[in-house]
Amino acid sequence: DIVMTQSPDSLSVSLGERATLHCKSSQSVLVTTTNRNHLAWYQQRAGRPPKLLISWASTRESGVPDRFRGSGSGTEFTLTITSLQAEDVALYYCQQYSTTPLTFGGGTKVEI
Amino acid sequence: EVQLVESGGGLVKPGGSLRLSCAASGFTFSNYDMNWVRQAPGKGLEWVSSITSSSTYIYYADSVKGRFTISRDNAKNSLYLQMSSLRAEDTAVYYCAREMDSSGSFDYWGQGTLVTLSS
Numbered sequence: 001d002i003v004m005t006q007s008p009d010s011l012s013v014s015l016g017e018r019a020t021l022h023c024k025s026s027q028s029v030l031v032t033t034t035n036r037n038h039l040a041w042y043q044q045r046a047g048r049p050p051k052l053l054i055s056w057a058s059t060r061e062s063g064v065p066d067r068f069r070g071s072g073s074g075t076e077f078t079l080t081i082t083s084l085q086a087e088d089v090a091l092y093y094c095q096q097y098s099t100t101p102l103t104f105g106g107g108t109k110v111e112i
Numbered sequence: 113e114v115q116l117v118e119s120g121g122g123l124v125k126p127g128g129s130l131r132l133s134c135a136a137s138g139f140t141f142s143n144y145d146m147n148w149v150r151q152a153p154g155k156g157l158e159w160v161s162s163i164t165s166s167s168t169y170i171y172y173a174d175s176v177k178g179r180f181t182i183s184r185d186n187a188k189n190s191l192y193l194q195m196s197s198l199r200a201e202d203t204a205v206y207y208c209a210r211e212m213d214s215s216g217s218f219d220y221w222g223q224g225t226l227v228t229l230s231s
Contacts, residue, residue, distance in 0.1 A: 040217040042157075049207055049221035050157065061219070093157055097216025100171045102147075102159040 002027050002096050006105035013112065019081040021108045023094035028074045031098050038098035041070055041079045044091045044107075053092075054079065086112065114138040114220045116208045121225030128198050128229075134191040134208030134222055142166075142186035145211040147218060148193050150204035158204075161193065162211065175201075195227070203229045 003026040013019040029038045037057035042050035052061050054070035057077055067082045081088055089112055094105040120132040132148070148160040161172045161182040170182055181194040191208055205226050209218035 038216060042218075044157075049224055050218070051221070052212070052217060052219050055212065055215065055217045055219075095157070095217065100162070100216075101173050102162070102216055104157040104159070107156050 001101055002029065002099065002103050004094055004096055004103050004105035006092075006094060006108050008108060009106070010109040010111065013081075013084045013110065015086065015112060016083050019084050019088070019110055021079040021081075021092055021110070023072075023077040023079070023105050025075045025077075025096055029096045029098040030074050037073050037077070038096060039070075039072070039077050040095045040097060041068075042093045042095065043088075044093065045087075045089070050093065081110070084110070084112065114210070116210065116220055116222035118206065118208050118222045118225035121206065121227045123228045123230060124198055125231055126198060126200055126229055129194070129196040130198065130227060132193040132195065132206055132208075132225055132227070136189045136191065136208075136210075139210070141184075141189040145214050146184060146191045147209045147211055148182060148191075149207045149209050149218070149221075150202075151207070151224070152201070152204040155204075160206070162216075163191070164214070198227075198229055200229045203227060 005024045007022045039057040041054040044050045058070040069080045091107045093107045115137045117135045145164045147162040163182045179197045183192045205224040207224045208222040210220040212219035
C-alpha cells in the first residue's frame with residue numbers, strides 16, 4: 001500500500017498570510033501511462049464532507065479560488081494557500097489514486 | 113445539481129449487519145464509478161470500496177474485504193454497501209463519493225451516514 005504522510009499536523013497562520021502544507025507518498029504516484037501525478041487535495045470544514053480542491057497534483061477544480069495552488073511530482077507535493085482567508089480554516093487531506101487501495105494522508109489542520 | 117444522499121446508518125451490535133444506500137441525482141449515474149469512504153469519529157479519511165460504472169470491477173480495502181459488499185442499481189440511480197460481521201472499528205461516518213472521470217479522485221461527496229457499533 002502507498003502510505004501518504006502529511007506535515008505538519010496543524011498550522012496556525014495569520015489572515016492574509018501564506019500557508020504551506022506538505023504531502024509525501026511512500027512510492028511515486030506519477031503514472032507512466034498517463035504521465036500525470038495521481039494526487040488530489042481535499043478541504044474538509046467542520047461538520048462537512050470533504051471537497052475536492054485539486055486533482056492531478058496541480059489542477060484546480062472549478063470554483064476553487066486561485067489562492068489554492070498545488071505543486072510537486074513523484075513523491076513530494078505541496079498545497080499552498082497564498083493569502084489565508086477566514087473560510088479556509090479546515091482540515092486538508094491529500095490522496096493518491098495511482099493504485100488501489102486508494103489512500104489518504106492523515107490531514108493537516110489549518111487554523112488562524 | 114449533483115446530489116448524493118446516504119441513508120441506512122444507525123446503532124448496531126458487534127457482529128451485526130447493516131445496509132447503506134446512496135441515492136444519486138443530477139447526473140447520469142450509470143456513467144460514473146462510485147465509491148464508499150469512511151471517517152471514524154475525530155479521525156481521517158479511509159477509502160472502503162469502489163465499483164465501476166457497469167459493476168464490472170469491484171475493489172475493497174483489506175480492512176473490510178470478505179465482510180462488506182458494494183453494489184449498485186443503475187436503473188434506480190443507487191449505490192449500496194452491505195456490511196456484515198461488523199466490528200467496533202467500523203464505527204464511522206460513511207460517505208458515498210462519485211469518482212471523477214474514473215480517475216480515483218472524488219469530485220462529489222454525500223453528507224454521510226453514521227454507523228455506530230455498540231453492545
